[in-house]
Amino acid sequence: MSGTITVFKKELKGFFFSPIAYIVITTFLLISGWFFFSTFFLYNQAELRNFFIQLPLIFSFVIPAVTMRLFSEELNGGSFELLSTLPLNDTSIVLGKFLAALAFVALMLLPTFAYALTASQLGDLDWGPVIGGYGGALLLAGAYIGIGLFASSLTKNQIIAFIIGMASCFALTVLDRILFFVPEGVLGFFAYLASATHFQTIARGIIDTRDLIYFFSIMFVSLYATALVLKEKR
Numbered sequence: 001m002s003g004t005i006t007v008f009k010k011e012l013k014g015f016f017f018s019p020i021a022y023i024v025i026t027t028f029l030l031i032s033g034w035f036f037f038s039t040f041f042l043y044n045q046a047e048l049r050n051f052f053i054q055l056p057l058i059f060s061f062v063i064p065a066v067t068m069r070l071f072s073e074e075l076n077g078g079s080f081e082l083l084s085t086l087p088l089n090d091t092s093i094v095l096g097k098f099l100a101a102l103a104f105v106a107l108m109l110l111p112t113f114a115y116a117l118t119a120s121q122l123g124d125l126d127w128g129p130v131i132g133g134y135g136g137a138l139l140l141a142g143a144y145i146g147i148g149l150f151a152s153s154l155t156k157n158q159i160i161a162f163i164i165g166m167a168s169c170f171a172l173t174v175l176d177r178i179l180f181f182v183p184e185g186v187l188g189f190f191a192y193l194a195s196a197t198h199f200q201t202i203a204r205g206i207i208d209t210r211d212l213i214y215f216f217s218i219m220f221v222s223l224y225a226t227a228l229v230l231k232e233k234r
Contacts (some may be wrong), residue, residue, distance in 0.1 A: 003088040007096025008103075011070065015104045020065065025108050028062050036115045048115055052133040052203040056196040059137075059144055060173045064165030066104060067148025068158045070097045071226075075233070076156040090227040098145055098223060105141040109134065128205040136202030139215040140195060144169045146222030153229040169195075 015021045035058075036051040113134075119125045144165075151165035152158075176194035179187060191197070195218075198211040 003092030004096045004099070007088065007093055008099045011097050011100035012103055015066075015100065018069070020069070021104070024062055024065050028058065028108055029111060031058055032112055033115075036112075048119060048130055048133060051112070051115060052129075052137070053200070055133075055137055056140060056173045056199050057170075059140060060169035061166055062108075063101075063105065063141060063144040064148045064151065064162045064169060067101055067145055067152050067165060068162040069152070070101065070149060071152040071230075072156055072158045072161045075153075076158075090230045093230065094149065094223050094227050098142075098149060098219075101145045101149070102138070102142055105145065106138060109137060109141075129203060132205035132207075133203040136199045136211075139202065139212070140199045143172075143195065143215045143218040143222075146219045146226070147172075150222045150226045150229070153226045153233075172196075 032051060032055070035054045036048065116125065116127075116130050120127075147168050148161075148165040151168065152161040154164065155161050172193060172195040174196075175190060176197045179191055179194075182190045192210075192214065195214075198214045201208055201211050
């Protein structure tokens with residue numbers, strides 16, 4: 001556990017020494033703010049529905065940009081060999097980096113709470129879906145961070161890691177929109193893989209164990225696969 005905390009502190013601090021982190025945060029806030037305010041004043045409704053509808057799509061591009069350097073940079077710079085000599089197991093390294101990225105995304109989401117405060121001042125805001133939306137956002141972020149970490153562990157090139165992570169997250173995001181191409185026999189399986197569907201259920205304030213199992217399963221599988229890749233590279 002101490003190893004995980006050590007890696008967590010190192011990586012979280014490293015985020016704020018990287019200019020990419022500030023570019024990602026600024027880009028995220030600009031895009032999410034545009035989606036919120038453009039529809040908020042258009043429909044004159046005190047809700048964050050459109051913000052949460054667009055969040056999976058935004059995350060599919062933003063989160064791979066957050067995770068792309070976490071292993072690729074160390075593999076490219078040779079610091080992974082130094083990391084391998086420390087008394088840290090692969091699980092501690094992976095979990096530490098995962099939690100640091102999740103904490104960074106949570107901090108990135110924090111300013112968007114101003115959208116909810118704005119809506120509550122201008123109308124009668126239903127806080128249930130708002131709380132569900134932010135809870136679902138953290139679960140979705142966790143799943144995409146796991147995928148991004150796995151992509152970053154596969155290559156020394158950060159751009160390639162970003163493309164692999166982005167393509168994987170984007171595919172899960174839009175899967176529910178292309179189900180009419182899927183054969184009926186496997187329709188249920190592919191429908192369950194669609195991340196946006198699970199996220200929107202939670203964002204409506206509905207807690208379904210199938211959605212929780214979905215997100216935690218993606219986290220576990222992707223982090224376990226990342227640990228296996230690291231073990232192979234040692």
